[in-house]
Amino acid sequence: MADPQGIDDSQTLRRSDPDRYLSTLYAPQAVRADLTALYLFNAEIASIRDRIREPLPGEVRIQWWRDMLAGGKPAAGGYPLAEALLDAIQRHNLPLDAFDRYLEARIFDLYDDPMPSRADLEGYCGETASAVIQLAALMLEPEAAPAFASAAGHAGCAQVIAGLVRLMPLHRARGQCYVPADILAAAGASRDDIAGTGESEAARRALAAFIELGREHAARFAEAAKGMPVSLRPAFLPASLAFPYLKRAAAAGAQPLRRVVDISPLRRHWTMLRFAARGWG
Template structure:
């Protein structure tokens, strides 16, 4: 199996909505964004699948060194071998890729976030940076597209947090800011014990509004000259906004279930958004 095939398999197996936004790209850009996505999945899996924090930290340290090897010309892992090709073609900054690992390390150090400012730093590291890297792979001419990519990445991560509240709680994590829980009178124990309430629904509707504001802000700041090149991000935004609609329509029952769209619906949204440009 080649490094590109490994990354393709990693992306396809995840079932992520991101996979559908890559489908219509030219082969060189599709290979590069798939390598980036596979790298994100690898380091994210370290945190999610390793119950021993010390072992997880050791594995992330290995990935940090392996990422440095990409820029020294000596990577060993299939993902970093594929990333090396992407880096050569699209000039991916090492410091941004390393910052993704910084975000994963935050997961090892804390399971709560006091306020949105603190959460926003986490979202930037694990998703905003990815948005910036992806925008570079897709191509842009106007520097204002960086603002679009940053905000879109934040919006994606906020959507993930909303979708995964119950799943994260079962791992002992609550990403919803403590200040928001207090504002809506939702005890952390209710989330950890999957106790749905009207207050919790209102809390989640507030989180959805915040995510939607980032989507709107991102799309409004995308220069028309770069809109066609940045269609993969717009595809992903359309899929994720449909997911938020579903969650809200279901009454925000994210403590008991993980709302998702069918592959066919994702493909339909992806195609429709792509052809509209």
């Protein structure tokens, strides 16, 4: 799949979201272009905050996508990614309301408002990463996908929390705090402990509790994914990296507060290969 200028969308995805790009290599060739369109859409929306200085232009951009999806192909004319996404939606009969809820949830990223509670965070994860997993699963095996909706829910939460931990230095620089207020309160921390530049003991406790929440969802994901057919596994492979990401972050102590804690490319490849071959259990 390429745009009129001949840019390879798979390579664009490889640069913007290497984990999801890697997962597409385990999917059937016939579905890879549609998965790539879905994942590029996700990368496009997720990166809006990086390209704006004020929230309003970001809201305008999100509204453009909502209007385009509601309007169909003519509204997407001249924008290859939008056209490719609409083609994928139509080909796989994907629910448009899932995209609308996704875009609504992403408005939160444009502001510095605190995450009110664990339930609010899990709702955000459900409408974003979990929804992307479920949509990918519908592309791969529509008959089997609904049976693993719970696995998608927990996988999305684990994936988002792992991503938020990895991006915590960036969010702190912006003054953002995704750690829910009830977790902060239980740790004796405030929003400023996370959104600021210090490394108080309260901030470390809150970070540890946040990581543990991610690991809890990762464990529940693995339990809910037992018996998953091979055909569905590629949709869940990006979330499989939450396991090593969170383990590494837990072992790093307070380091995620000040720098990105990562795993090696080899570890990423090996993790996906293992789960693609054996599944979860």
